[in-house]
Amino acid sequence: MTKVVHKFGGSSLSSAARYQAVANIILGQCQAGDCVVVSAAGKTTNTLVKLWQSYVQKDDNGFNDILLQVENHQNQLLSELFDSQQANALSSQLKDELQSIAKAAKGDSLHEATLLAHGEIWSARLLARLLSTLNVESQDVDARTLFTQHQGQLLHAQNKQACLAQIKADKIYVVTGFIASDCDGKTITLGRNGSDYSATLLANYVDAKAVSIWTDTQGVFSTDPRKVSSAIKYPKVCRVQANLLARLGNPVLHAKTLSPLKDTNIKLQVRSSFDPEVVGTEIVKQGYSKDKRFITTFDELDLIRVEGLAVGEVRTLSQLIQHSIHHFNKGGEDYLLVPSKDTHAVASHLAGRGNIVESHLRGLAIVSPSHETAHLTQQAATVLEQQDVVVRFTHSDGSYALFLTDQSIDSDVLAILHDKLVNKGRELAVIIAGLGNVGEVFVEQCQKQVEKLQATFDLKVVALVRSKEMLFCPSGINIGSWQQQWRSEAQAYQPEDLLERIGELDYENKVVIDITASDAFSNMYPSFVAHDCHLISANKYAGTAEQTWYGKLLEQLQERNLHWRYNTSVGAGLPINFALADLQNSGDTVTRIEGVFSGTLSWLCSSFDGSKAFSELVLEAQSMGYTEPDPREDLSGRDMQRKLLILARDLGLQLDVDDIALEPLMPVHLADGNWDSFLAKREALDEFYQSRYEQAQSQGKALRYTGALEVDAQGKVSAKVGIAYAEAGSAIANLTPGDNIFVITSQWYESNPLVIQGPGAGKEVTAAGIHSDLYWLTQKLK
Numbered sequence: 001m002t003k004v005v006h007k008f009g010g011s012s013l014s015s016a017a018r019y020q021a022v023a024n025i026i027l028g029q030c031q032a033g034d035c036v037v038v039s040a041a042g043k044t045t046n047t048l049v050k051l052w053q054s055y056v057q058k059d060d061n062g063f064n065d066i067l068l069q070v071e072n073h074q075n076q077l078l079s080e081l082f083d084s085q086q087a088n089a090l091s092s093q094l095k096d097e098l099q100s101i102a103k104a105a106k107g108d109s110l111h112e113a114t115l116l117a118h119g120e121i122w123s124a125r126l127l128a129r130l131l132s133t134l135n136v137e138s139q140d141v142d143a144r145t146l147f148t149q150h151q152g153q154l155l156h157a158q159n160k161q162a163c164l165a166q167i168k169a170d171k172i173y174v175v176t177g178f179i180a181s182d183c184d185g186k187t188i189t190l191g192r193n194g195s196d197y198s199a200t201l202l203a204n205y206v207d208a209k210a211v212s213i214w215t216d217t218q219g220v221f222s223t224d225p226r227k228v229s230s231a232i233k234y235p236k237v238c239r240v241q242a243n244l245l246a247r248l249g250n251p252v253l254h255a256k257t258l259s260p261l262k263d264t265n266i267k268l269q270v271r272s273s274f275d276p277e278v279v280g281t282e283i284v285k286q287g288y289s290k291d292k293r294f295i296t297t298f299d300e301l302d303l304i305r306v307e308g309l310a311v312g313e314v315r316t317l318s319q320l321i322q323h324s325i326h327h328f329n330k331g332g333e334d335y336l337l338v339p340s341k342d343t344h345a346v347a348s349h350l351a352g353r354g355n356i357v358e359s360h361l362r363g364l365a366i367v368s369p370s371h372e373t374a375h376l377t378q379q380a381a382t383v384l385e386q387q388d389v390v391v392r393f394t395h396s397d398g399s400y401a402l403f404l405t406d407q408s409i410d411s412d413v414l415a416i417l418h419d420k421l422v423n424k425g426r427e428l429a430v431i432i433a434g435l436g437n438v439g440e441v442f443v444e445q446c447q448k449q450v451e452k453l454q455a456t457f458d459l460k461v462v463a464l465v466r467s468k469e470m471l472f473c474p475s476g477i478n479i480g481s482w483q484q485q486w487r488s489e490a491q492a493y494q495p496e497d498l499l500e501r502i503g504e505l506d507y508e509n510k511v512v513i514d515i516t517a518s519d520a521f522s523n524m525y526p527s528f529v530a531h532d533c534h535l536i537s538a539n540k541y542a543g544t545a546e547q548t549w550y551g552k553l554l555e556q557l558q559e560r561n562l563h564w565r566y567n568t569s570v571g572a573g574l575p576i577n578f579a580l581a582d583l584q585n586s587g588d589t590v591t592r593i594e595g596v597f598s599g600t601l602s603w604l605c606s607s608f609d610g611s612k613a614f615s616e617l618v619l620e621a622q623s624m625g626y627t628e629p630d631p632r633e634d635l636s637g638r639d640m641q642r643k644l645l646i647l648a649r650d651l652g653l654q655l656d657v658d659d660i661a662l663e664p665l666m667p668v669h670l671a672d673g674n675w676d677s678f679l680a681k682r683e684a685l686d687e688f689y690q691s692r693y694e695q696a697q698s699q700g701k702a703l704r705y706t707g708a709l710e711v712d713a714q715g716k717v718s719a720k721v722g723i724a725y726a727e728a729g730s731a732i733a734n735l736t737p738g739d740n741i742f743v744i745t746s747q748w749y750e751s752n753p754l755v756i757q758g759p760g761a762g763k764e765v766t767a768a769g770i771h772s773d774l775y776w777l778t779q780k781l782k
């Protein structure tokens, strides 16, 4: 039981580039024995439906044109994906098939389902051949040899046997979606979008452990993310709610998809083939996920009241129109919601038992936890009234409410409804990594702050992470007594364990707060983002990583609507990044930033008066929590160089750390070896500092360590950090020990620069700055 079934829909196969992308996903994610179920490429099924219509209407010219269109589309895929020899062979096979279709049409013997089946057959053949060219052993399988149906019922026992006989563990099987056969071997289809159903059926028959539905959205959202940018992607949705959404016409999952998974442990995931590294939505069994809130909209529906609706009749009608039909009972009467274009077919079938109550309706459905339905229904009614949306019919039961309206629910109204009813950013899971100097104080401060935030936000600290052990508690850690819980529950972990646990969290929002000084931890940011986590960093490594990596991370965050706050990475709690963002957002252009950006170096330089050895002061700064874990990061100027790079990138400049000139405040050779070997050679540091101190004194100046970044009128950037002799009495010479100073020159602050000054390091101020970032995030999500 190791097989995984992957299903790729038409949008995932709409061009040669998409086929390549799908092949790459298969290369990365599939093993021999896995199955890949495919739909027809792009809009092929629609084109084949048009072909069928022109055949029925005896429109020979139209028929020939559409047939040519089909041929051209397939040939284009073939020529872009294969060398000419392979493309020619496949093209001539295609030509034969199209000639058979034309011949059948001429002889009046064309059969609709057999015609439509070609879309999937071509996709499966093409993908299997493409995989072979990539040295992946694969085989295309016509699902008509796997799935047989008799009088509308699938013959499960027989189908299971057929699947187990054909699907072995030796290669990847590319199976056609959408189609099956009847007992006479005639082709039948499983309904529009039936390929999802094919995938779950196949998974059931081959005892697969999982099904991945690869589509063009990143998962199941609270509402249509193309219309509402703040739509929430849920990491987990329970099967009952997914089923209800499907019956209400939500396009992500289709009505029949879930039925083969009933009473099985097969995992179902919805993922994006356009963004394969993003973790999608898992559809889980009831009880494995909290019920969520959704708003789904619909257009062009008729409401039909039915007398004497028989058991199973809704299914028969759905099959007839190849579309799901929502059925409900109100006041003892049965109603059906039917696409307007299919009303005629449904009414004919009901033969006088169906009464059209309202036609050409639009509207929405709110799906929610049952205890919330009543008040959400009321809120929605108020919003619709305020927005002048005329409601013609409403219905509500325990788990959803229907509003059938005259007008379409446009994006503006949907966004207002979503903001009021769904997007309250109600839940935030907080993962805190790094419980050192700053981290411990941050957690201490958390108790009070979390209580405060919880008044408007359901915020829980779910994980505390050290370098080797972590305490992970999805229901929330009692932050007042975390040490106790740590002692009894903390466990050793590997980075992938942390990611797996984060992936399992069932929260609307998640944030990773990085208070480590670890480069390795910052390398995990892209994976955190792929798990839909916001980021808050005191750690400077990601912000100063190599430009390409950094740029990709920003793109990844933007694509997923996620935030990254890192205000404490420069100037601890001072609002320097806020100020730069604010100036630029208001139209100003910053031309120069200079000052002292290291709390440690500020404290050391301002405190040194010759009465104590410089290295003695370094140890004091370390014990006060000012320095980096290894204070040589500060003394080397590297920490300040990183800060200047973060500021430069805040100005939109594309620099790397080594583009900033650096002069260390220690002999270069002291960088070698561990901290103990440095301590053994501390006199070298003392001599180095003493000589520069005396030189400054002899000029009547103060020894300081400063940085400056300048952008000239041509956009040329110069940046450096290093030793400076400050004029006696200047702001830099008079700096309070430990303070940072940022002197910002801009278009608006040209002759009289903007100055931000205050403590630039220390556990309390830094921890408070991280709380400020967390507060900012909660406000953004509210």
Ligand SMILES: NC(=O)C1=CN([C@@H]2O[C@H](COP(=O)(O)OP(=O)(O)OC[C@H]3O[C@@H](n4cnc5c(N)ncnc54)[C@H](O)[C@@H]3O)[C@@H](O)[C@H]2O)C=CC1
Binding pocket: 433, 434, 435, 436, 437, 438, 439, 465, 466, 467, 468, 515, 516, 517, 518, 520, 521, 538, 539, 540, 568, 569, 570, 571, 572, 599, 625, 626, 627, 628, 629, 760, 761, 762, 763, 766
């Ligand atoms: N100390 C200060 O005043 C300021 C510090 N920062 C930054 O805050 C961060 C933390 O600074 P401190 O608390 O002073 O350092 P610290 O060394 O006292 O604490 C860092 C903690 O992170 C842990 N850690 C290391 N690798 C880890 C990993 N992979 N996963 C989880 N935990 C890991 C370490 O074991 C340590 O307990 C640093 O990046 C620093 O640059 C930023 C502004 C001011």
Ligand SMILES: N[C@@H](CC=O)C(=O)O
Binding pocket: 568, 569, 570, 571, 572, 597, 598, 599, 600, 601, 626, 627, 628, 634, 639, 760, 761, 762
């Ligand atoms: N070591 C750093 C701490 C803050 O980033 C400093 O001294 O400024």
